[in-house]
Amino acid sequence: MSDRPALLQIGKVLDQMAVRLAKDFDVTVLSDDADTFLAERGGEFVAIVTMKGVTDPVMAGLPNLKVISSFGVGYDAINAEAAAARGILVTNTPDVLNDEVADTAIMLWLAVAKEMVPAEAWARTGRWETSGAYPLARTVRGRKVGILGLGRIGKTIAAMTKMFGSDVSYHSRSRKDVPYQYFADLTEMARAVDVIFVITPGGPQTEKLVNADVIDALGPKGILINVARGSVVDETALIAALSEGRLGAAGLDVFEAEPHIPEALKAMPNVVLLPHVGSATVETRAAMGDLVCDNLAAWASGDPVLTPVDECQHLNGK
Numbered sequence: 370m371s372d373r374p375a376l377l378q379i380g381k382v383l384d385q386m387a388v389r390l391a392k393d394f395d396v397t398v399l400s401d402d403a404d405t406f407l408a409e410r411g412g413e414f415v416a417i418v419t420m421k422g423v424t425d426p427v428m429a430g431l432p433n434l435k436v437i438s439s440f441g442v443g444y445d446a447i448n449a450e451a452a453a454a455r456g457i458l459v460t461n462t463p464d465v466l467n468d469e470v471a472d473t474a475i476m477l478w479l480a481v482a483k484e485m486v487p488a489e490a491w492a493r494t495g496r497w498e499t500s501g502a503y504p505l506a507r508t509v510r511g512r513k514v515g516i517l518g519l520g521r522i523g524k525t526i527a528a529m530t531k532m533f534g535s536d537v538s539y540h541s542r543s544r545k546d547v548p549y550q551y552f553a554d555l556t557e558m559a560r561a562v563d564v565i566f567v568i569t570p571g572g573p574q575t576e577k578l579v580n581a582d583v584i585d586a587l588g589p590k591g592i593l594i595n596v597a598r599g600s601v602v603d604e605t606a607l608i609a610a611l612s613e614g615r616l617g618a619a620g621l622d623v624f625e626a627e628p629h630i631p632e633a634l635k636a637m638p639n640v641v642l643l644p645h646v647g648s649a650t651v652e653t654r655a656a657m658g659d660l661v662c663d664n665l666a667a668w669a670s671g672d673p674v675l676t677p678v679d680e681c682q683h684l685n686g687k
């Protein structure tokens with residue numbers, strides 16, 4: 370029997386994480402046949418490290434669980450309220466990825482507005498020689514920008530858009546002390562701006578927040594950038610609006626049923642698609658991995674963890 374706490378690993382961790390975790394914990398990877406595994410060994414584990422959330426049956430199958438360290442700032446794939454009710458501390462990886470995700474959001478906006486993907490294809494396939502100059506795109510300079518979710522990443526995106534002379538507005542649950550116009554009503558903001566960056570958490574509270582009305586209000590020249598979660602945008606309404614010309618264009622890093630992307634979106638020239646790579650650089654993923662391990666190491670030493678999720682703040686250090 371090991372004297373180190375038993376840690377259950379869900380998903381493949383980075384190599385640097387595996388090295389650190391093995392020092393403090395007795396690590397076991399959750400097997401594919403989770404039901405049988407949990408029935409036989411569920412009682413052993415006090416900690417989870419996860420790269421992809423924790424399902425309710427897995428949480429229920431771990432009666433002695435005390436801490437979940439999750440890779441990523443969004444934790445919509447973990448029932449944090451249920452965890453808190455059981456006294457389980459959940460941690461995530463905020464802040465270390467703000468710049469990276471904001472960079473990805475801005476990249477999507479530029480790519481969409483300046484038609485980078487079709488223009489690149491025009492160059493690559495020789496159409497420049499056969500058909501002449503690529504048609505004119507639209508500038509991102511001096512635009513009215515709306516941020517849906519003015520949190521850590523939303524504020525970073527807002528600050529970056531200032532570089533392009535943007536006039537920034539935002540919609541969040543609450544008004545912030547910032548020099549941007551607040552819209553209590555999302556549809557009204559959509560009517561007032563040229564582009565919306567979606568950067569709220571996922572989960573039931575934001576489910577389809579960007580609905581057909583919001584999309585119609587953004588309008589035929591409007592651009593929607595989603596780097597939040599696929600669940601925040603009504604994907605069916607988005608596809609309909611794009612194909613009927615009621616929305617101008619979209620840049621999407623996230624989708625309703627990842628890794629599936631609807632064929633209709635793939636076929637659209639006015640859409641730029643990314644496979645959920647908002648934070649996906651070696652440097653930022655390394656920083657996220659460090660924070661996941663720092664949280665677990667703090668917990669194992671009996672210290673407060675660094676970044677508990679809101680629902681679990683009251684359990685920290687207890």
Ligand code: NAP
Nearest residue numbers: 443518519520521522541542543569570571596597647648
């Ligand atoms: P955050 O600091 O918690 O900010 C979230 C913002 O969303 C807050 O301003 C909050 O408003 C707002 N919000 C929450 N619920 C809302 C609602 N029902 N209606 C309107 N606004 C609402 O989170 P963050 O660190 O910026 O991260 C945001 C999300 O980005 C994550 O949860 C994750 O889903 C996503 N993300 C995606 C990637 C990617 O790879 N694409 C990477 C990182 C993060 P209040 O402040 O008023 O409560």
Ligand code: 8YV
Nearest residue numbers: 420421440441442443645648
């Ligand atoms: C990660 C993310 O891709 O932090 C988040 O919420 O969506 C991304 O940074 C994801 O968590 C990795 O599994």
